[in-house]
Amino acid sequence: MKYGETPQLIKEDGTRLDGRKPEDPRPIHMEVGVLENADGSAYVSFGKTRVLAAVYGPREPIQKYMVLPDRAILRVRYHMAPFSTGERKSPAPSRREIELSKVIREALEPVVITELYPRTMIDLFIEVLQADGGTRTTGVTAASLALADAGIAMRDLVSGVAIGKVNGVLVVDIDEVEDMYGEADMPAAMATKLGLVTLLQLNGVLTKEEFVQAMEMAKKTLEKVSEMQRKTLLEKYSSVLQV
C-alpha cells in the first residue's frame, strides 16, 4: 500500500478489521496487586495494548521544597518500554511522553483526595509494555486501579478509552492501525460516578455532531470499563471485607 492511501478499515458488513462492531471495545483484562514492592499496582490490557502501573506512597518527598502544606503532590511518569513498539523506542523521555505524563496527572488529580495526605508525595509510574493504540487511556485505567490498590482515598475511579473516526465511522477503542490511518483519535477519561470528564484530547477533525456522538460513545463505554474496575477490586478484596 502506498503512503497517503487509506486502507479499508470498515468492512462491507460494517465490522472492523478485527471483527469488532463500531461500538465494541477490545477484550479487556485487569489485575491488581501484581507487583511485590509497590504499595499498589495494576496490569491492564485492551487487546494487544498492555500496561503496568505502580504506586509508591504517600511517602516523604525526596526534596523537602516539593511539599504542599495542605495536601499531597502527585508525581506521574508515563513511559513506553523500548520493546513496546514496532521499531525500538529510545528509553529517553520523548516530547510525547512528557505531554502524556502531564495529561494523565491532570486526569487523576480530580479524584485523589490529596488533602488527606498533607506534606507527602504520591508517585505513580506507568510502563507501556506493548503499544497497540490507546496507551494513555489504558494507562489511566491501570493507574487509578493501582491507586485504589495502594489504599489511597479517592472520590471515584478513572476509566479511559479512545474514540476514533475511521472511514467516516465513529468507533470505540481504536487500535494502532485505526489510529494510524483513521481520521480522528479522541482519547477520553472519566470519573463515571462523579460524571466528570478528566482527560479529553482530540487528534483529528470532527464536526460538531460527530463530537457530540463521540462523547456519548465514550461515556457509555467508560461506564462499562468502570464496572470492570470495581469488579476487579472487589474480587481481590472481598475476602478482606468478609473478615
Place this chain on the structure above:
Amino acid sequence: MKNIQVYFKFEVNKVSFTPFRVPIVPQLKKNMILSMIEKGLRIDGRKPEDIRPIKIVTNYLDKAEGSAYVELGKTKVIAGVKMEVGEPFQDMPDLGVLTVHAEFVPLASPSFEPGPPDENAIELSRVIDRSFRELGAVELEKLVIIPGKKVWIVWVDLYIIDHDGNLLDASMLAALTALKLTKIPSYTIEGEDIIINKESAKTTLPLKEEAIYVHIAKIGSHFIVDPSLDEEVVADSRIAFSISRDGRIAGIQKMGQGGMSVDEIIKAMELAVTVAPKYFNAVDLVLNKEGNEG
C-alpha cells in the same frame, strides 16, 4: 510578588508533578472574581464570552520567512517561521515537514525558568502542531524539492514574552498569522545541492485550511472565554477547542486540574464555535489592511 511557580530543572521532564508553588491570586481578588461571575461580570469589565483586545503586528521580523507579534490583552507572543531545506521523514518521503516549537523564555514571567522547554511548553507546542497537522493546514505535498530527498522544513517557533494567561489562543493566533505571511525562498537545484536565492522572487506558503484555538475556563457553573492568568488560576477546569474556518473541531485539549461533565463540555464546544469568528476576524482585518497597503 505575584504568580510564583518555580520549576526545578533536575525534575523537569522526567516526571510530571503537581505544581507545588502555584501562582497566587490574593483571596480578596479570588472572591471578587467568584462573586462577579455570578452576576455575569469579569474583573476586567468583560462579558463571559468576550475575548481581550487583540493587537497583531505583521512581518515583525526581517530575517524570518514569516512572522507576527500578537498581543491578547497583556499576553504577548512572537511567532517566527523559518524555512529550511532538509530531509523528509522516511515514511513520508513526498511531504514537507511542519514543526512547532514553543519557548517560555524567562523574561516573560516570574514563574518561567531558563532551561529546556518544560511540560507546559511542550504541551502547548504539541497541541498547536496537532491541530495544523490534522487539518492539513499547510499543503506539505507542495513543499517537496527533490522527491524523497529534499523538502522544505517549516519551523514555527513561538516565543512567549509576557504571560497574562491564555498562552494557547495567543500562540495559535501568532502561528496562524505568521504562516499566512510566510514566503518560500526561490532556489535552484545544482546536482544534489539546493542553492537558495534569498533576494529573488518568493512564493507564498500554500495553506489550504486554517484554525484557531478557543480556550474556555469554567468558574463555578459559569463559562468564560480567553481567561486571564488570574482567571486561569481560580478556574475549576479548563478546555480548549481548535476551530476551523468552517466550524469543525480540529483539536481539543482539556487542561489543568478538575473536570467537566459531558453536557458541560458540549456547552463549552458550542461556545467555542460561536467565539471562533472573533479571532479569525482579527487576523483577517490586519492581513487585509496589509494586502491593501502592500
